[in-house]
Amino acid sequence: MPSCRICNKPLIWKQPYKKGDRPIEKDGSTHNCSKWQKENADLKCIICNGSVGCPNCEFAEYCNPQDVSPLCICKKCEELEDPFISYRKAVDEKFPMLNLKI
Amino acid sequence: MMWSEKYRPKNFLDLIGNEQSRNLFVEWFTNWKKGIKPILLVGPPGIGKTTLANLAAKQFGYDLISINASDVRNKKNINEILSPVLGNQTVLGTPMIFIDEVDGVHGRSDYGGTEAIIKILKEPTIPIVLAANSYSSDKMKSIKKVVKTIELKPLSPKLLRLYLNRILQLEGVKIDSDSLMKLVTQSRGDIRSMINFTQARVTGFDPPTEKSFESLDIEEGVNAFYKANSIDEARSVLYSLRIDPREKINAFYSSIITSKISVDDLQKFLCVISEADMLYGKIMKTQQWRLLRYLDAILLGLYKKDTSIRYSKYNLSWPLLNRLRWDGAKIKSIVASLAKTMHVSKSTFSTIYFPFLLYCIKNKKIDLEFDESLEEIVQKEIALIK
Numbered sequence: 173m174p175s176c177r178i179c180n181k182p183l184i185w186k187q188p189y190k191k192g193d194r195p196i197e198k199d200g201s202t203h204n205c206s207k208w209q210k211e212n213a214d215l216k217c218i219i220c221n222g223s224v225g226c227p228n229c230e231f232a233e234y235c236n237p238q239d240v241s242p243l244c245i246c247k248k249c250e251e252l253e254d255p256f257i258s259y260r261k262a263v264d265e266k267f268p269m270l271n272l273k274i
Numbered sequence: 275m276m277w278s279e280k281y282r283p284k285n286f287l288d289l290i291g292n293e294q295s296r297n298l299f300v301e302w303f304t305n306w307k308k309g310i311k312p313i314l315l316v317g318p319p320g321i322g323k324t325t326l327a328n329l330a331a332k333q334f335g336y337d338l339i340s341i342n343a344s345d346v347r348n349k350k351n352i353n354e355i356l357s358p359v360l361g362n363q364t365v366l367g368t369p370m371i372f373i374d375e376v377d378g379v380h381g382r383s384d385y386g387g388t389e390a391i392i393k394i395l396k397e398p399t400i401p402i403v404l405a406a407n408s409y410s411s412d413k414m415k416s417i418k419k420v421v422k423t424i425e426l427k428p429l430s431p432k433l434l435r436l437y438l439n440r441i442l443q444l445e446g447v448k449i450d451s452d453s454l455m456k457l458v459t460q461s462r463g464d465i466r467s468m469i470n471f472t473q474a475r476v477t478g479f480d481p482p483t484e485k486s487f488e489s490l491d492i493e494e495g496v497n498a499f500y501k502a503n504s505i506d507e508a509r510s511v512l513y514s515l516r517i518d519p520r521e522k523i524n525a526f527y528s529s530i531i532t533s534k535i536s537v538d539d540l541q542k543f544l545c546v547i548s549e550a551d552m553l554y555g556k557i558m559k560t561q562q563w564r565l566l567r568y569l570d571a572i573l574l575g576l577y578k579k580d581t582s583i584r585y586s587k588y589n590l591s592w593p594l595l596n597r598l599r600w601d602g603a604k605i606k607s608i609v610a611s612l613a614k615t616m617h618v619s620k621s622t623f624s625t626i627y628f629p630f631l632l633y634c635i636k637n638k639k640i641d642l643e644f645d646e647s648l649e650e651i652v653q654k655e656i657a658l659i660k
Contacts, residue, residue, distance in 0.1 A: 231430070231458075231459070234431055234459045235430050235432075240427050240429060240430040240463065241291035241293075241426075241427045241428070241429050241430060241433065242427070245436055255436055255439075256437070263287060264287060266293070269297055269304070270287050270297060270300060271285075271286075272286055272300060272333050
């Protein structure tokens with residue numbers, strides 16, 4: 173029996189089964205994993221590694237955390253003296269390969 | 275200078291967002307050797323796919339051979355373009371191939387191109403980078419099997435604002451927070467369009483606050499363009515006119531030819547219109563829609579301060595319109611039948627042969643029999659010969 177890889181909830185196969193189908197809920201609806209949604213509801217701040225606080229963000233109406241580039245910047249880090257320089261420094265530290273010198 | 279060009283990233287660290295994807299891309303280039311799967315960059319427009327490929331070529335010292343989806347529609351084209359590159363590397367230095375908008379060729383327009391690309395992708399002898407906006411089509415599914423895919427996502431509005439604030443800081447200009455918010459949210463993650471709109475906003479053109487950029491209609495647009503006090507303001511108006519390019523060219527054309535301006539200005543403006551028309555023709559013929567970004571730069575040549583040109587649509591005199599519509603159709607039918615007899619194209623016949631034919635008829639060197647209605651037109655045309 174199939175199950176969700178994240179929350180382990182038992183699921184069933186759609187009948188008749190076609191190649192490429194995904195498991196569904198017992199009532200026939202699509203499984204929207206609440207655990208996955210909870211885990212992905214908030215982006216991570218690239219500078220301080222903390223949570224960005226997406227639900228309270230001023231752009232919440234225009235931004236879906238699951239559809240955008242996964243690292244963002246939190247309100248506290250945005251108020252630093254020069255947030256862009258801090259952002260670049262953080263990227264340089266976390267992804268040294270990007271500071272390529274050939 | 276366009277800000278999107280001025281602030282174009284110079285290295286991988288200058289880019290913003292998609293940090294992990296960028297890292298994967300650089301890692302792939304660093305470890306590249308013959309036989310390693312090519313890379314497919316998937317993401318919405320304006321996110322930096324082409325920039326990534328250009329930077330990779332520059333930073334890793336490759337000679338970039340950039341081709342577009344329209345060049346890879348058929349097998350013959352692909353072999354003609356890519357075989358010399360894949361087969362003889364010494365002549366071409368250290369090449370790398372970048373195929374942009376690989377998802378852009380649909381269904382019937384693909385004459386075996388996809389299969390030919392897949393064959394090359396299976397045995398890569400040089401680095402190959404592909405770019406696509408999405409990978410949902412069947413064709414992309416088969417390409418996806420033979421490449422390593424790196425997904426680039428739109429930037430969050432906060433990151434966009436961070437980047438925009440940086441540019442505004444470097445330019446020494448300030449925008450109120452409401453306008454900044456509007457610019458960021460309207461761009462929907464597209465960095466290029468956000469920068470272009472911001473430049474348009476700060477260089478003098480103040481868009482109507484209740485209307486979005488898209489809703490500025492053609493009449494308002496053309497009039498605002500010619501009323502602009504500076505070329506920067508005129509540029510801003512052009513960028514805010516987001517309508518069909520053909521309609522844009524036509525609107526300027528009809529406004530210019532119906533305005534009372536000097537012959538020199540008319541000649542200059544018609545040359546600009548002709549250049550814009552040729553670009554649009556090339557886009558339609560080759561389907562290289564990325565060339566559309568140059569249209570506004572060409573049309574900017576139509577700007578002249580304090581000119582009397584105002585929007586006007588097909589304000590031609592009735593006798594002229596009538597002649598264009600009815601006589602034009604009859605001349606076309608004469609040209610079509612005679613071009614066939616002479617074994618030349620209709621366009622060659624009408625521009626080169628037809629005036630001579632009229633002379634010959636006028637000088638009674640040739641006697642052709644036409645229908646009564648066509649005879650009338652031929653006589654009209656002969657009367658116009660000076």
